[in-house]
Amino acid sequence: MTTQIVTANRLHDGLVVFRVGESWTQSLSEAQTYTPEEAAALVARIEAEEKTQVVGVYAVEIDDAKVPTKGRERIRALGPTVRPDISKQVEA
Amino acid sequence: MYRYDEFDAAIVRTRVEEFRDQVERRVSGELTEEQFRPLRLMNGVYLQLHAYMLRVAVPYGELSSTQMRKLAHIARTYDKGYGHFTTRQNIQFNWPTLVDIPKILDELAEVEMHAIQTSGNCIRNVTSDPYAGVAGDEVDDPRPWAEILRQWSTFHPEFTYLPRKFKIAISGGAEDRAAVRFHDIGLRVVRGEGGDIGFRVWVGGGMGRTPRVGREVRSFVPAADLMSYLEAILRVYNLYGRRDNKYKARIKILVDELGLARFIDEVEAEWQKSRASATPLPEEEIARIRAYFAPPPLASLQDNPAELAAARKADPAFDLWIKTNVFSHKVPGYAAVTVSLKPIGGIPGDVTADQMDMIADLADRFSQGQLRATKEQNLVLPYVRQDQLAALWRALDMQNLATANRGLVSDMIACPGLDYCALANARSIPIAQEISNRFADLRRQHDIGSLSLNISGCINACGHHHVGNIGILGVDKRGEEAYQLVLGGDAGEGDAAIGQITGPGFSAEGIVDATEKAVAVYLANRRDADESFIETYRRIGMAPFKEALYDAR
Structure with missing residues (x-):
């Protein structure tokens, strides 16, 4: 059974955000986890209801350490690997 | 300007x-x-x-x-x-x-800048030679023509919704420094039989997933007819170019599908039809725009002043920089200087706000307030007095902008890759940094000599891997970043070539070793230090490289 988080880019500034409760956080560690079914339903609801808050909503699979399993999603969640000064890579 | x-x-x-x-x-x-x-x-x-x-x-x-x-x-x-x-x-x-x-x-x-037509299916920013107006080999300064193309293409109502993006490059020198044969339209300024200025035209070059070397469609278009001829090309493209499949929508695919002869026939037919009613470029308008690009007031000087020779002798690091980063100027006593945005281990093309301010100040102090951006992701100061090169070098060096590597292995082109780009499959920048660190010794780089190394993080080829003498393509191999090695590419018009893949790909660590091995094969096989990597590759072919890369594995 895979665990997922729900992510998007915030409309007004484009930054990567993660779903927590009825809100969004920029911190991966604060992201809420869901089953794939819960995540799919949540993505559909957000797409319908939050068009002026976020764009590009989707679910991402995470591992036990709550880090995305795919490299692309890790980089997206944590920032450019080549700029530790401005990214959140240290969190990983 | x-x-x-x-x-x-x-x-x-x-x-x-x-x-x-x-x-x-x-x-x-x-x-x-x-x-x-x-x-x-x-x-x-x-x-x-x-x-x-x-x-x-x-x-x-x-x-x-x-x-x-x-x-x-x-x-x-x-x-x-x-x-x-x-x-x-x-x-x-x-x-x-x-x-x-x-x-x-x-x-x-x-400050007369904008972001219009830097994306979308329209005619994008026209690119050109960073040494325009400076190079001694120039038939004509390409910038007035590029400016005419810019004015013509900006908000051109007929060409705002093309099947796909459209890139035009123009070169004015005997050596092509704008990669004209890797653009949708490539132009070279040439002289006709009577000595008149005109253009040699290639169509359907490009990189991406279907790399193509541009094909010549006309050896001479008179200058006055530039607009009407390009309009004919774009009309044929707009009419017949595919809109059903994004990956087959570029003009290079249309040229493939119609065949070059039929494509030329279509363009000629359209041109003959439209040319009669088109307004030729007015002479006075060409002259007006040309005046914008008149050289700044320059002093009457001699080449190779004593100060320069003394400074070169006194400081080997400065001498090394002069060898690579200084381009000879058509005006005696001047030089065009490449500001390297490729410090060892740095991110190719990145520049901080403080560095930008510093470069602007240096442009004012040393280069008549003028700068150029290059397709190799560096900057050029086009009007530097040779007797001020040492002072400029010292100032650049303070900001880590004086790496003596233009055209050498660490002067890599690299796209932003997966560190920034939503389309990328693999990271480019860390590979560029690793290779740069591996070849950090500048004397070794100078010994290796002229070598273009281009890295793309996906098949869209923004990092020009197809035309690197050594190209690296990042791919996604079952969820892992992997890298293919490509050899033999060349961006220049005369020797334009698309590189060939060496064989199976490499890991992120492996690709750096593979690059070093390819360089070692070149060093072991070159006739002498004057034979460049690409010349050796053309002479000996792929086999010795494959042997070194794969046989021992």
């Missing part, structure tokens, strides 16, 4: 206001993302992996110190303190907020 007339200023301001309104309507919910996306793309605004990205047009790479200071200000005020110069002579900001972008565009308009 180009100058905005009242029309240019008005259309740019109008476009900023229009986009401000569009952003407001998007944020309020009046526009959906589906409606807004094409509008933001028309203004150079992408949504990348981490944030919005704004691509600002630098017309044919020409920048003033005032504009550079404005870019520094934007980087500092609206971004994270840096910008990224691209292979299309533009600059990208990686972190602007959407709601700030209208303000950024306002600021750009103050």
